[in-house]
């Protein structure tokens with residue numbers, strides 16, 4: 001368990017009300033370097049909180065710039081902690097994600113930006129997700 005006071009400070013910094021479930025979910029993200037699916041969080045948190053409460057927590061974390069969605073090849077939506085700089089309704093997570101074929105985890109590669117795309121002029125750009133695959137540094 002990370003320092004609860006530190007976790008609460010992060011919540012306050014993102015204008016998220018401090019509750020037990022929010023501190024617990026944030027702690028789970030802080031302890032891991034890879035993206036987590038709802039089911040994994042539910043499993044890690046145990047029986048203390050139901051799935052709807054966890055779902056709402058993830059939703060508010062995403063809205064407040066604490067976590068962002070990670071689309072990988074696992075078939076379930078995952079979330080990862082944002083680096084400092086994301087705020088309420090204002091994400092800057094323009095990095096690629098890396099999915100490891102050995103451990104199955106998906107990591108944020110914050111230092112690798114998504115290269116600019118040249119779309120045909122009749123298409124309006126909104127967002128792009130880029131997933132690289134291979135073997136992560138822990139599995140090599």
Ligand SMILES: [Zn+2]
Nearest residue numbers: 068082086091
């Ligand atoms: Zn973000």
Ligand SMILES: [Zn+2]
Nearest residue numbers: 100103136139
């Ligand atoms: Zn790996």
Ligand SMILES: [Zn+2]
Nearest residue numbers: 080093108109
């Ligand atoms: Zn990411």
